[in-house]
Amino acid sequence: MDMNKKLEKVLGPLKNPAKAELKDALAKMGITLEELDPLIRPAGDKPYYRKLIFKNNEVELLVMNWSELDCAPHDHGSSHGWIQVINGVSVNTVYEVDGNGLPKERFSEQHAEGTKFYAPKKGIHKMQRAEGNSLVTLHLYSPPITGMKVFDLEKCAACVVSDECGAWWPDEDNQKMKEIKLGIHPL
Structure with missing residues (x-):
């Protein structure tokens, strides 16, 4: 079965899936690095290159190829959702x-490699590849991500980014939906 048919068969029927349903769907798809390889591109000057593989009103599935940079x-x-390490080792903070x-x-x-970990609603994290390692994640x-908030701890600021921006401070003004000044860390 080709990958698009497999994704439609597993992900298409999902309606407001709970945590366990999402994890089960990820396992049922059984996507391999070989299937993803044609979709992977270098990350350039960003923490990762991302490619949307599947999206409907209920779910989205992305593949990410990581550079040596960590995301914000x-x-x-x-x-909410699940992240699966397809190749390499991820450091999740x-x-x-x-x-x-x-x-x-x-x-x-x-x-x-092979590990799945959960990203809860409103949970804040950052990821990077382990040193000396390549990293591909699924x-x-x-629902599909919208309203993602990216933090810049040095600026004590957050930014709600557009859907096409990744987990980094936006380069372009049209990727900044809302900028928020945060408090100062206590000494």
Whole structure:
């Protein structure tokens, strides 16, 4: 079965899928690096190159090929989903928001090839590839991400980015939907 038919068969019937349904769908698709290889491009000067593979009103599936840069801390708007490491090792750093509205690092963990990890609604994290490693990840979110908030901890600012912007501070004004000044970290 070709990949597009497989995606439609597994993802098409989903309606407001819960956490377990999304994880199960990711497993049922069984997508391999060989299937994704024709879709992967170099990341250039960004943390990752992303390619939308499937999208309807309920879910979206993306593949990401990571550079040596880490992405900015970010949330996924009102979406939740699963990230699967297809190739390499991912370093995922999880944050919590302090009293000033700034994300504060809680912990980092590595996820090896084949691992799936959950991204909850309004959860803030950043990702990067482990040193000396290539990294390809698959991301399944519901609903499709809109209203993603990216944080710049040095500027004490956040930005709601357009749907075509990734998890980095936008280069172009049309990618900035709303800029938000945050409090100062207490000494």
